[in-house]
Amino acid sequence: MTTHYLVLSALLFAIGGAGVLVRRNAIVVFMCVELMLNACNLAFVTFARQHGNLDGQLIAFFVMVVAAAEVVIGLAIIVMIFRTRRSASVDDANLLKY
Amino acid sequence: MGETITFWVLAVVSVSAALGLVFSRKAVYSALMLGVVMLSLAVLYAVQDAPFLAAVQIIVYTGAVMMLFLFVLMLVGVDSADSLVETIKGQRFWATIAGLGFAALLALGAGNMVFAPAKGVGAVQEAGGNVPALAQLIFTRHVFAFEITSALLITAALGAMVLAHRERVRPKATQRDLARARFTGPQPSPLPGPGTYALHNAIDMPALLPDGSVSPQSINRVLARHEQEDGVRPTDPVKAALVKQVIDKDVAIEEDVAATEAAHQEDAK
């Protein structure tokens, strides 16, 4: 069964990654990042079960905590950018270039 | 057997929802799809002997994080960024290649591994179940990491406050200021509410003036715009003209704002 969970995790991770690449709405991009984090968590939990110790679950727990903090800051940044630029598109914030 | 059925059902659901997350045009749908994925994963955690994580997944992710997402979505509103038309040349093609390639690599890696039968975590959580076992780990071996995460959370909260804070640059308008503004403005009286004198008092019905004609001031701009974006046109030509007038005014204001901002950016350069 472990393989199945891992393949599922890989699929979700890849879908999330592709989403980050193709979506322009910063919030959706952020959601895709969350999806990737969740996929990782699934892999951690699966490995915890595979190896019979709780460290994997513990890491998944920490990932959740950090993800929560990250979401807070990320969304605050998005709101701030939207306030000044009236846009939530990641492509519009492209002044840092050649 | 039960786990196998659960897995396959949830696998299909979560992958479909993930694809929906990426491909749905509206951000709200994406958020909902993400919620579906998170709930599926919560169940999968539960199936894999991680009840604590399953609960936290639902409470923290689906409960808090998702709500935060939806909240910001509502704050930011609809945006041209929601368009799915690709603007960077070749981005979608290469993203597909990279995504598929990455998935294939990971899947191949996982699939090619030969795993011993899973040990399961039952053995290590004999004493009092999953939660006490995790707690023991958190408060003994990983206590420093745990304490640091608390510092991280406080910092994040503070950071969000600082980032979202807006300095007030002019004094708050008092009731006196508001009254003065109202009576020096073009319309001292309240705007006519929708549906006034009309046959229906629904919000999408414009008010009628005493002579029976439609008052443009009563048309809800947000609704008018939504109707237009959804391709719904008022059948009544008079109302359609009015809706168009309101939207055009709105668009003109937006363009004005955009032009001003562009000018500011030029200045900044």
Place this chain on the structure above:
Amino acid sequence: MQSPVEIVQHSGGVIGVSWLMIALPLLGAAILLLGGRRTDRWGHFLGVAMSLAAFVVAVVSFVEILGLPESERRRGIELYQFIPGIADMGLLIDPLSISFALLITGVGSLIHIYSVGYMSHDPDRRRFFAYLNLFVAAMLLLVLADNYVALFVGWEGVGLASYLLIGFWQFKPTAAAAAKKAFIVNRVGDFGLLIAIFTVWTTFGSVAFGDLSGATVSEAIGSGGASQGTITAIGLLLLLGACGKSAQLPLQSWLLDAMEGPTPVSALIHAATMVTAGVYLVVRSGAFFEAAPTAQLVVTIVGVATLLAGAIIGCAKDDIKKGLAGSTMSQIGYMMLGAGLGPVGYAFAIAHLITHGFFKANMFLGAGSVMHAMNDEVDMRRYGGLFSVMKVTAVTFIIGYLAIIGFPLLSGYFTKDGIIETAMEHNQILGWLAVVGAGITGFYMSRMIFMTFFGKKRWADDAHPHESPSVMTVPLVILSIGSIFLGAFLILDNRFMKFLAPAVGAPEELPAFHFVSTAGLATLALVAVGAAFAWFRYGAAEVPRVAPRGSFLTTFARRDLYGDALNETLFMRPGQWLARIAVFVDNRGIDGLVNGLAATIGGTSGRLRRVQTGYVRSYALSILFGAAVVVGALLYVGNM
């Protein structure tokens, strides 16, 4: 064959302090140059005094030399260690060098005195005298040095003084260009001299004249220490140096341009002294030339070629100073011819050098006097009929003229005929060519006299010629007296040859001077024909004020026998092309490489920076690719 005697170390007496001859003018130059404008009022007197003091030292030294027995007349004075292990600084006072010293200080002093008058209106007169003193010091170092290295120092010193004095009026572009030309052409000769000195040092291990006697050279050839080829090479390289300094073919081109300098400079440096340094060098290096007949032959050929070339150039020049410069070239050609003929020739060459120093300085100063009177006009076609207004100048000039054409019993008659006769005995062809040269000399010098002092007045409207002040005429008179008697005094009874014998050697049988000889009569006849032709063309006939176009030969001579054109075609233009090619290679090749590299890097960066689109999604794409690569690598490594 009598060889030069050994050098005897000397101490005491005036010879012991003969270094004062060099030191005094050098001190004068230093005071005048370092003193600046403070010395303006009395600077020229100091210059004259220093020159006269050197002359006094030279005269007393000469008397002391005369008081010594013949075998001890070469006195060496050791001064200090010059270049350790290579050359010690010392002076060699022997009949040869003291003759030169007398000529340089004597004629030099007269020209100093003359310059007081000639340069009286020039605001830079002090600087002029400083340079003159510098020149006298350097020239004396050149002739008094007892080794080649010290000689070279003096050699370069006179080159520097010549450069400074030709370009004295440096505000005139022609003068500046002429100074540079003289300097650069002289570099070619100096190059030859340097290599010759190097070769002498490596072959014989010494550069002192005392160690390089004829016996040493023949011994080295005999023992295999030096091949005949080496000696010939040394001779030819020394000749190259001499050609540069003495304006001999093919390095003659600078002398005519050098007339841009003030006339006293032309008289002192470019007629009487410096240009004869080449002759001195050849005579002083007689040991090498006597051991290398080929080099000797080349010396005589160069001499004859130059005496003819200079004479032909002199025929066509309307500029009085350039005419005299052509004549100088020609006369130095005679000296070279004499110097290439061995010990007999040496005596005649040096004697001719000394008499030429007198009569040519006389004529140059006379020309300066004429120019002084004619508002610095140099074109002889604007002269004419000056005899009546400038009697002293005219008479002294005519004495110089008679001396140079070899009028019987005047100086040139004895010394030049001596060279011609010696050449005739040596080689008939060379001798007859020298006779022809003498005939041409008769023509162009007569032309000069007739155009300047006789015939109709062709003066410019504002010209009011007058006789020059006595400070200028007295030197003329003294020089003309020398021009009359010096030749007879030196040549008759072989006085000069006997005097020089300890220094340069002498033949066993001293030649007797024949007043009547084939060569002498032929010379006289040709000179008479030349003078008559000149009378016919320029004395009897009208001289046009503007030069007629003239025949091909006239143009040929006016253009200095196309010497400049030849130099330009052979050296200047290829040099310019080389420089252009170098510039091209530098601009296109080296700069192109450097700039191309920079442009390539710049261009590549310009294109590469387009990768920085500012789109965070593009960056994310590359991150994902990178992650994919890492995962792929991990899988690959894990499967190995």
